[in-house]
Amino acid sequence: MTSNRCPNCGGVGYYKESVPFGHPRFGMLIPCRCKLAEREQRQAAELLQMSNLAAFQDKTFEMFDTEMRGVKRAFHRAVEFAQRPSGWLVLFGNYGVGKTHLASAIANELLKQHYRVLFAVVPDLLDHLRSTFGPSSEIQYDQRFEMIRDAAVLILDDLGTENTTPWAREKLFQIINHRYNGRLPTVITSNRRPEEIEPRIFSRMSDRSICDEFIIMDGDDYRRIPLGQRRKGARSRKA
Numbered sequence: 001m002t003s004n005r006c007p008n009c010g011g012v013g014y015y016k017e018s019v020p021f022g023h024p025r026f027g028m029l030i031p032c033r034c035k036l037a038e039r040e041q042r043q044a045a046e047l048l049q050m051s052n053l054a055a056f057q058d059k060t061f062e063m064f065d066t067e068m069r070g071v072k073r074a075f076h077r078a079v080e081f082a083q084r085p086s087g088w089l090v091l092f093g094n095y096g097v098g099k100t101h102l103a104s105a106i107a108n109e110l111l112k113q114h115y116r117v118l119f120a121v122v123p124d125l126l127d128h129l130r131s132t133f134g135p136s137s138e139i140q141y142d143q144r145f146e147m148i149r150d151a152a153v154l155i156l157d158d159l160g161t162e163n164t165t166p167w168a169r170e171k172l173f174q175i176i177n178h179r180y181n182g183r184l185p186t187v188i189t190s191n192r193r194p195e196e197i198e199p200r201i202f203s204r205m206s207d208r209s210i211c212d213e214f215i216i217m218d219g220d221d222y223r224r225i226p227l228g229q230r231r232k233g234a235r236s237r238k239a
């Protein structure tokens with residue numbers, strides 16, 4: 001009968017190194033590779049649940065209308081980022097120009113490549129953090145905060161719409177500052193004018209060593225386009 005137990009730890013999840021007494025690791029329990037893999041899978045599943053991407057399954061690059069005015073540059077940069085996530089991609093623009101669509105498309109594409117991605121509307125992200133303080137929370141605040149800030153790729157949608165309490169501003173800054181210091185791949189969208197972004201955050205977004213340009217999407221509100229005229233770009237690319 002074949003055993004599914006890990007050959008390294010026997011299914012315990014931890015092991016001790018064979019080192020002499022007095023060694024810094026003597027008697028120390030070390031997480032096994034199977035335990036780390038299990039933890040990674042659990043965190044990836046929780047990030048996916050927090051992302052709520054089920055509501056954005058139709059938001060793909062194929063379904064994006066590139067014939068809209070003022071979106072082609074953003075579309076091509078988003079595709080490039082999804083192919084090779086590095087640095088920061090920042091999209092500015094008014095309501096309905098496709099910022100969330102492109103951010104969701106990046107997330108959906110990276111998930112296909114098995115990246116540990118977190119897609120979050122900023123106010124919802126802060127709500128997730130606040131919920132960890134509740135008595136019914138199954139996860140501690142420190143665990144969730146670390147999971148958010150260390151996601152392989154973090155996609156923050158609608159920066160600037162969050163509740164501007166001191167707590168919210170500080171938590172958001174800590175997340176963004178951590179990713180800035182670690183040069184972690186990050187996507188940010190906002191319908192605010194750049195000068196309206198919190199100065200400490202805007203300063204880090206403006207660092208050209210990590211974000212070489214702001215992409216301004218100055219097109220029309222897609223939601224106001226008649227249904228019969230929508231998605232021409234998507235249909236033509238499929239053809």
